[in-house]
Amino acid sequence: MLIFLNIAKALSDENRVRALMMLSRGELCVCQLIEMLGLAPSTVSKHMSILRQARLVRARKEGRWMYYSLPDEDAPRCVLEAVQWVQNAIAKDKQIVADGKQVKRVSKLDRDKLCACYKKG
Amino acid sequence: MLIFLNIAKALSDENRVRALMMLSRGELCVCQLIEMLGLAPSTVSKHMSILRQARLVRARKEGRWMYYSLPDEDAPRCVLEAVQWVQNAIAKDKQIVADGKQVKRVSKLDRDKLCACYKKG
DNA sequence: CCTATACTTCGTCATATAACGAAGTATACA
DNA sequence: TGTATACTTCGTTATATGACGAAGTATAGG
Numbered sequence: 001m002l003i004f005l006n007i008a009k010a011l012s013d014e015n016r017v018r019a020l021m022m023l024s025r026g027e028l029c030v031c032q033l034i035e036m037l038g039l040a041p042s043t044v045s046k047h048m049s050i051l052r053q054a055r056l057v058r059a060r061k062e063g064r065w066m067y068y069s070l071p072d073e074d075a076p077r078c079v080l081e082a083v084q085w086v087q088n089a090i091a092k093d094k095q096i097v098a099d100g101k102q103v104k105r106v107s108k109l110d111r112d113k114l115c116a117c118y119k120k121g
Numbered sequence: 122m123l124i125f126l127n128i129a130k131a132l133s134d135e136n137r138v139r140a141l142m143m144l145s146r147g148e149l150c151v152c153q154l155i156e157m158l159g160l161a162p163s164t165v166s167k168h169m170s171i172l173r174q175a176r177l178v179r180a181r182k183e184g185r186w187m188y189y190s191l192p193d194e195d196a197p198r199c200v201l202e203a204v205q206w207v208q209n210a211i212a213k214d215k216q217i218v219a220d221g222k223q224v225k226r227v228s229k230l231d232r233d234k235l236c237a238c239y240k241k242g
Numbered sequence: 243c244c245t246a247t248a249c250t251t252c253g254t255c256a257t258a259t260a261a262c263g264a265a266g267t268a269t270a271c272a
Numbered sequence: 273t274g275t276a277t278a279c280t281t282c283g284t285t286a287t288a289t290g291a292c293g294a295a296g297t298a299t300a301g302g
Contacts (some may be wrong), residue, residue: 001135001138001214001215001217001219002156003210004210004211004214005133005134005135005138006131007210008129008132008138009133009289011129011133012129012130012133013290014126015287015290016128017122017125017129029248029249030248030249030250031248031249034249037138037187039291039292040291040292041248041249041250041295042249042250042251042252042291042292042293042294043290043291043292044249045249045250045251046250046251046290046291047290049250049251050184050211059248061298061299062161063248063299064247064248064249064298064299064300064301065248065249066248066249066250077209077284078206078209079212080164081205081206081209081210082206082210084202085199085202085206086125087202087292088198088199088202088204089124089125089128089203090122090126093125094122094123095122096122115248116203116248118247118248118249130259130301134259134260150278150279151279151280152278152279155279160260160261160262161261161262161263162279162280163255163262163263163264163276163279163280163281164260164261164262165279165281166279166280166281167260167261167281168260168272170280170281180277182268182269184269184270184278185268185269185270185277185278185279186269186278186279187278187279187280204288236277236278239277239278239279243300243302244301244302245289245300245301245302246299246300246301247275247298247299247300247301248291248297248298248299248300249296249297249298249299250282250296250297250298251294251295251297252293252294252295252296253292253293253294253295254275254291254292254293255278255290255291255292256289256290256291257288257289257290257291258287258288258289258290259286259287259288260285260286260288261283261284261285261287261291262283262284262285262286263281263282263283264281264283264284265278265280265281265282265283266279266280266281266282267278267280268277268278268279268280269274269276269277269278269279269292270275270277270278271274271275271276271277272274272275272276
């Protein structure tokens with residue numbers, strides 16, 4: 001029950017659902033998510049840790065960068081079905097479609113320019 | 122997105138998930154849910170209205186009694202998939218199994234005795 | 243080493259949510 | 273036409289959550 005509730009709670013925040021769907025095309029690092037969500041780094045980090053604890057994302061550290069991605073096929077069925085459900089339910093949502101375009105844009109950016117998100121504040 | 126978030130939020134509370142699963146064997150009236158959940162009538166009523174707004178349950182009024190049931194096949198796909206997901210995820214949960222037994226017990230009770238839940242407080 | 247970078251953790255604040263009891267509404271029955 | 277019943281709505285309170293900035297940690301590069 002706790003596992004299930006953690007997943008449901010993780011999915012009950014718009015920014016977390018957006019972040020999750022942004023990973024549909026492949027892994028992203030935190031600074032890319034910060035740029036697209038327009039939230040403070042600490043906020044995004046917290047959101048990702050909630051998604052991670054629910055097993056809805058995997059994390060991989062490479063040097064200074066932390067990459068997040070969707071779960072693989074080995075993940076619990078409960079998790080995979082949740083991801084499926086989200087994708088079916090909101091793939092056509094206005095915000096999610098716009099975010100898909102953002103992912104393409106941000107993926108092309110130079111990382112130096114991208115991580116300017118830290119310098120803004 | 123809002124529709125999806127309403128469903129996710131509705132599913133992120135243990136008592137609401139329990140109530141939802143209690144309806145698996147068929148419709149129940151509010152006083153039966155009050156008895157099984159062990160919560161105040163106003164609390165259960167609020168929970169059911171949240172589930173209802175998310176379209177996760179249907180409501181039918183018959184005389185003084187309000188009956189709640191799971192959605193039928195005409196419900197939005199998003200809703201049906203959510204219900205499926207919950208059922209697959211927690212059907213074997215200890216609490217949910219125990220609740221299943223409670224449903225059988227309560228269904229056999231005389232309504233006069235049952236609605237004593239109002240007289241307790 | 244020392245500094246910059248890329249996060250994460252912590253502390254704080256404002257808002258959201260779950261619980262309750264009291265009061266309100268709608269229906270059956272005397 | 274009261275009165276009891278079966279909820280629902282409202283107001284309050286305690287706790288949970290999401291946002292931020294400041295401080296902490298880990299890694300790369302000079």
